[in-house]
Amino acid sequence: MRLGSSTDKKDTGRLHVDFAQARDDLYEWECRQRLYAREERHRRRMEEDRFRHPSPPPIVHYSDHECSQLGDKIKDDTAFVEAVKVLLTWVxxxxxxxxxxxxxxxxxxxSNSHIRQLMSQKxxxxxxxxxxxxxxxxxxxxxxxxFEQIVSVFHAASKQKAWDHFSKAQRKNLDMWCKQAEVGPLLFLQLFTSSIHLVKYSLNVI
Incomplete structure (x- = not known):
């Protein structure tokens, strides 16, 4: 191997290349990666906690004092639902x-006496x-x-003595509008019938 310019004296030597890993650098890089991963997990957990609904408070265990308070709440319409949950949990x-x-x-x-109020509300x-x-x-x-009046207007306009005076584009629009007006009442009746059936079903379920 010649070192320097071509006119230099030839020197011989040996070039040693060490392919060993730089363990200190690798360890530092791995530490940084673990740190980034921990920070990302923490960030995701904070995001999830921010959108998670708060857990309901635990229901207290039975005691004579709690029982006395719960008895009053069961008789209170505004507190009845939560009070019955506590009673159910105790049982x-x-x-x-x-x-x-x-x-x-x-x-x-x-709790059973509350049924009379529910029936009255129903x-x-x-x-x-x-x-x-x-x-x-x-x-x-x-x-x-x-709707019937509007449809009657369209039907009258479709008579030949009036129809011939409209342009082709106008007749096309009049025909389309007439069909829409004729369908309108059917949609209203279907909606009304569906509403009645839904209400009857709800009452039967109750």
Whole structure:
């Protein structure tokens, strides 16, 4: 091997290339990668926590004090739903025993008494529904009558004594509008019928 210019004296030597890994650099790089991965996991977890609904507070265990408060809540319409959840949890946990059985019986009895209020509310809503149905029928009749008037106008315009005076493009539009007006009442009737069936089904389920 010649070192330098071609006129230099020939020198011989040996070039050693060490292909061993730079372990310190590799270790540092791996540490950085693990750090980036931890930061990314932390960022994703923070994002998930931000959009996750908060967990409901745990339901307390039975005690005479809690039982007394729960009995009042069961009789309160505004707190009834949450109160019954607590009562159900206590029963499912097996917290009923001989000593507190009478207390549980009283709370269950109060829950049963709430049914009368629910039935009264149901009857009130049914009356409101009947009134709403009558109003809807009246409004629908007025809408259908107007549709019929509009369709009559289209039919009159389609008579030859008027039809011949319209251009081809105008006749095309008039024909399309007439078909749309004729379909309109059918759509309203289908909507009304579907609504009635849905309401009847809901009442039967209740």
């Amino acid at each position: 499912e946990r097996g917290e009923v025993n001989r000593r507190n059985a009478n207390n549980f019986y009283s709370m269950i009895q109060s 009857a009130t809503h049914e009356k409101e529904l009947e009134v709403a149905k009558d109003k809807f029928k009246t409004a629908l009749s007025g809408i259908l009558a107007q």
